[in-house]
Amino acid sequence: MxxxxxxxxxxSERLWDVALAELAEAYGGSLSTAARRAIVGTGMADSMRILHDDLGQPHRDPTASAAWVNARILELFRTGLxxxxxxxxxxxxxxxxxxxxxxxxxxxxxxxxxxxxxxxxxxxxxxxxxxxxxxxxxxxxxxxxxxxxxxxxxxxxxxxxxxxxxxxxxxxxxxxxxxxxxxxxxxxxxxxxxxxxxxxxxxxxxxxxxxxxxx
Missing domain, CATH: 3.40.50.1000 (HAD superfamily/HAD-like)
Known part of the structure; x- marks a missing residue:
């Protein structure tokens, strides 16, 4: 199996919703429903690319964004899984x-x-x-x-x-x-x-x- x-x-997807929405807000935007759906099931590198493109900020460092999301999701996993x-x-x-x-x-x-x-x-x-x-x-x-x-x-x-x-x-x-x-x-x-x-x-x-x- x-x-x-x-x-x-x-x-846990609802916890990812929180982390991704907070990152988008920190970047001065909001994640679209279409982009959020596209992220489901993808690896972190692809997720950050989708998020950055959706915000119109492809210049963002995917490594830095991934580190931020990972740190936040770790907090959420400890309390809300x-x-x-x-x-x-x-x-x-x-x-x-x-x-x-x-x-x-x-x-x-x-x-x-x-x-x-x-x-x-x-x-x-x-x-x-x-x-x-x-x-x-x-x-x-x-x-x-x-x-x-x-x-x-x-x-x-x-x-x-x-x-x-x-x-x-x-x-x-x-x-x-x-x-x-x-x-x-x-x-x-x-x-x-x-x-x-x-x-x-x-x-x-x-x-x-x-x-x-x-x-």
Missing amino acids: LFDMDGTLVD QWRPGALALLGAVRSARIPTALVTSSGRALVEIALDTLGRDSFDVVVCGDEVEATKPHPEPYLTAARLLGVPIEKCVAIEDSATGVASALAAGAAVLAVPAEVPLAPRDGVHQLESLLTADLDLLAALLARPGA
Whole structure:
């Protein structure tokens, strides 16, 4: 099992909303809805590029902006991280069944370490962070790396994602994909099973996804 983090397991996108809005305000502007949606699921470098372009300030230093957002989001994660509906129960069922499990996120290691205080450090056999791979989502590398570290063929893995960027990454890697959109609606896509929440997801559904032709 390959779990995304932000918006999939934990309701953290609203915390990113706060941090990004505050940075935009500090730069004298406001982040558009379209830009915020484009940021969902992307790595930090792409996120800062989108934000700067949206504000009409492409000259901004992405490294400095990323450092500001990282510092603010670390504060918010320490106080406001909550599970997405059904996520804790599904993760618990997966672990009880002794299914190899990975966390595959675009967030950096420092942030993930704080999130693991909520998620549980024993909840995953492998953790792949956005700053530990050469290419982030939508590139397939994060999911391919997780499968390799688990020692499981990617074709035998189910990836659970909330964003178009994450779905694209998992599909490109060759995993079966369960999409549970959080902040941004997802268009139907071949090869992707979509649910409104993880409240209706269980081990039987995950097994059925792997049994699909081509899975």
